Amino acid sequence: QQQVKQSPQSLIVQKGGISIINCAYENTAFDYFPWYQQFPGKGPALLIAIRPDVSEKKEGRFTISFNKSAKQFSLHIMDSQPGDSATYFCAASGVRGGGADGLTFGKGTHLIIQP
Amino acid sequence: DTAVSQTPKYLVTQMGNDKSIKCEQNLGHDTMYWYKQDSKKFLKIMFSYNNKELIINETVPNRFSPKSPDKAHLNLHINSLELGDSAVYFCASRDRGVRSYYTFGSGTRLTVV
Structure with missing residues (x-):
C-alpha cells in the first residue's frame, strides 16, 4: 500500500512557467x-518542508501548499528555469517505533524545463 | 567537508557474492538510515539505527544486515547477492531531536551480474 501518492510522473514546462507537482x-x-x-548521480537534497500547522510555506521561487483536511500537499516552482530540471520527490514522516522515524517517499516526478 | 559519505560509489559484483557498503556522517546526528532506490527511482527505507539500536526494519530480506560500530557509521552488509539487489543505495542521517533535515549521501550504485 503506497502511503504517499505523487503526480504527475513526468512534467515538461517552458522556461519562466510554473511547475506544479501534487x-x-x-x-x-x-x-x-x-x-x-x-x-x-546525486543523493536527494532537501528543497523545502512544511508541517501541518500551516497551509503554505514559501522559500524563494518554491512554495508548498498544504491542505490538511484533504490530506494533500503540492510544490509550486515559480519562474521555472532549466537548472530546475531534476527529479522531485515528496515525502512524509511521523513518529513510529521508539520515537525515530524515516521518510516515506512518493514515486517522484521527472521535471524538464524547456529553454 | 562531506556531511554523509558513502563508499564505494560504484560496485559491480557477481551473483552469490557478499559485499559491504560503508557510510559515515560527520554531522553529529544520532539516527542513520539506509534507503534503496530502484530502477524506477522509487526510494524506500530499509533500516534505521538510533544509538546502535535497530529502530525500523522494513520488509527487507535477511541477506541484508546493517552494522553500526559507532554513532557516526552505519554499514550495510549484503550476503548472497541476487540480480534483483541491483539498485542505488543511499545512506542518510538525522538528528533525533529535530524531526527534519534528513541528510543523504550521494549513493552507491550496486550492479549484480
Missing part, C-alpha cells in the same frame, strides 16, 4: 512533509 497521503500520523530534489 502529493496525497493516507497516514494521519504524518506530521512533516518535505520535498526533495535529485539530480542524476
Whole structure:
C-alpha cells in the first residue's frame, strides 16, 4: 500500500512557467512533509518542508501548499528555469517505533524545463 | 567537508557474492538510515539505527544486515547477492531531536551480474 501518492510522473514546462507537482497521503500520523530534489548521480537534497500547522510555506521561487483536511500537499516552482530540471520527490514522516522515524517517499516526478 | 559519505560509489559484483557498503556522517546526528532506490527511482527505507539500536526494519530480506560500530557509521552488509539487489543505495542521517533535515549521501550504485 503506497502511503504517499505523487503526480504527475513526468512534467515538461517552458522556461519562466510554473511547475506544479501534487502529493496525497493516507497516514494521519504524518506530521512533516518535505520535498526533495535529485539530480542524476546525486543523493536527494532537501528543497523545502512544511508541517501541518500551516497551509503554505514559501522559500524563494518554491512554495508548498498544504491542505490538511484533504490530506494533500503540492510544490509550486515559480519562474521555472532549466537548472530546475531534476527529479522531485515528496515525502512524509511521523513518529513510529521508539520515537525515530524515516521518510516515506512518493514515486517522484521527472521535471524538464524547456529553454 | 562531506556531511554523509558513502563508499564505494560504484560496485559491480557477481551473483552469490557478499559485499559491504560503508557510510559515515560527520554531522553529529544520532539516527542513520539506509534507503534503496530502484530502477524506477522509487526510494524506500530499509533500516534505521538510533544509538546502535535497530529502530525500523522494513520488509527487507535477511541477506541484508546493517552494522553500526559507532554513532557516526552505519554499514550495510549484503550476503548472497541476487540480480534483483541491483539498485542505488543511499545512506542518510538525522538528528533525533529535530524531526527534519534528513541528510543523504550521494549513493552507491550496486550492479549484480
